[in-house]
Amino acid sequence: MAITRVAVIGCGLIGRRRAGVVSEDASSVLASVVDSNAALASEAGAEFGCEWNADWRPVVARGDVDAVVIATPNAFLAPIAIEALRAGKHVLLEKPMGRTLSEARAIAAAAAVAGRLVKVGFNHRYHPALGAAFALVSSGTIGRPINIRAVYGHGGRPGYELEWRGDPALAGGGEATDQGVHIFDLIAWFAGVPSEVFAYTQSAVWPIAPLEDNAFGLFRFDSSALASFHTSWTQWKNRFTFEVYGELGSVEVTGLGKSYGTETLVTGTRNREGGPPRMTRREFDGPDESWRLEWADFQSAIRDGKPYMGGPQDGLAAMAMLDAVYRSAATGLTTAVG
Ligand SMILES: NC(=O)c1ccc[n+]([C@@H]2O[C@H](COP(=O)([O-])OP(=O)(O)OC[C@H]3O[C@@H](n4cnc5c(N)ncnc54)[C@H](O)[C@@H]3O)[C@@H](O)[C@H]2O)c1
Structure with missing residues (x-):
């Protein structure tokens, strides 16, 4: 070998x-x-x-x-x-x-x-609930994706503004650049690259302006699907939720383990007769294997030339979304991605 x-x-x-x-x-x-x-x-x-x-x-x-x-x-x-x-x-x-x-x-x-x-x-792609949700969405289980709602945040820590993440020259951006890019990558993974965004940012609590401690936005896709996001450094109780709604059902991932809570996938199957959907719930409470799986993916690409996730196109997609978020927040205008 x-x-x-x-x-x-x-x-x-x-x-x-x-x-x-x-x-x-x-x-x-x-x-x-x-x-x-x-x-x-x-x-x-x-x-x-x-x-x-x-x-x-x-x-x-x-x-x-x-x-x-x-x-x-x-x-x-x-x-x-x-x-x-x-x-x-x-x-x-x-x-x-x-x-x-x-x-x-x-x-x-x-x-x-x-x-x-x-x-x-983008190690989140290797979290088991997100991987299982992706498999369901890409195999058509929930039908055509209609919209996504994503929330990701933590509450910072005392002196956060003194860390490199609070320094514009070292960080480049605030929370949208930090945790937001994970969400943007997941949105693009599940639904493709959106065409435009409208976003607001806030510098609400941490003295890090011009960097933001919160970013909210709404992406729109050519398909007319929508994806909302909120990424926050004032999410005092750590939180991660990623929901995808389709014509036939939904997938919802909450938690990433540890302080974000047990990683859980809830799948909903729409009841065409009306009434509540059929729900199934799966918990993934093992250790965080995402880092090992991500490395294994890269290793098989290096060794055997296999396709891998998180390549330059994926990185560029998330950065184009981030760039459009900041341009929209600065101008107050709906802004094209890319
Ligand atoms: N994938 C994820 O979920 C995830 C989570 C946290 C951080 N990150 C990313 O990982 C990177 C590091 O974050 P961190 O939380 O480990 O930060 P950190 O502050 O804990 O570690 C950064 C280290 O880099 C060192 N360093 C600074 N300048 C250097 C240089 N020029 N050459 C060599 N070393 C240098 C610092 O001394 C420090 O030890 C960031 O890009 C961050 O966005 C990713």
Whole structure:
């Protein structure tokens, strides 16, 4: 079996999680961990028993690294991804795909020139309830999708404004850029890329203006389907809901495990005679396998050339939706996506 030699850049919450997944995968070797904070890098090196570095540049240039995982603040995702692609590496970069649509386009272009794979960290696609809901919708079980309602949020934490997510230069955007892109990706996965959006943003509680702590919007599709979203850093009790309504029924996913509550899929089958629909409920209370499954998807693409989710087109779609959300919020106008 071909072994993929991997460098993980950024040893914070997500980078360490991804380094753990890589090091537990029999078909990957964790070659190096990198963090600009040398103490964090060396701690991660000791934890995973691999080389560490405080500078990503020599690491992405290494001949013995095949793939680079990037989990830094958003500002560094594009420059590191582009440099790694130019050095011939495959890249899994965290969401969002850069801070802006133009950074996302530059990443996609660099991948096309280099002939290397890019995957954006849309791990929600690998959550079991969302996967089961997608299978039901794509097999026609609920009929033609009519509308989607999505809510995603948490309540921040004291000093949130002092973290990199509160810094426009490092984050690029507020909550729509942070958790919103997951929702935009899911909407596009289930229903295709919408044609236009009307959105409002708020900077309501956290002193992070011009960044937003809430974004609301309504996407419209060429099919006339609609998708509403609310993404929030003032959702004091963490919440995730994703509902799709079709002509024949509905699917509703709530929770993502842990603080978001048990991941649950409720399926409704419309009663054509009238009266309540037939409802079935499934709970997925196992550990969060999304990170492992996401890595396995990427590995099979690298090793065997298999199709994978979260490629450049998916990343660009979510970033085009995000870009349109911000343009709509700034102008007060319904705005074309893309
Ligand atoms: N997929 C998801 O659900 C999910 C969840 C949370 C965060 N994320 C994404 O993961 C990325 C990291 O988020 P996090 O929560 O782990 O942040 P974090 O602050 O916990 O970690 C970021 C790390 O990057 C390091 N860093 C900063 N600049 C660097 C540089 N130039 N080179 C190397 N290292 C550098 C920091 O020292 C820090 O240790 C972000 O892009 C975020 O959007 C994704």
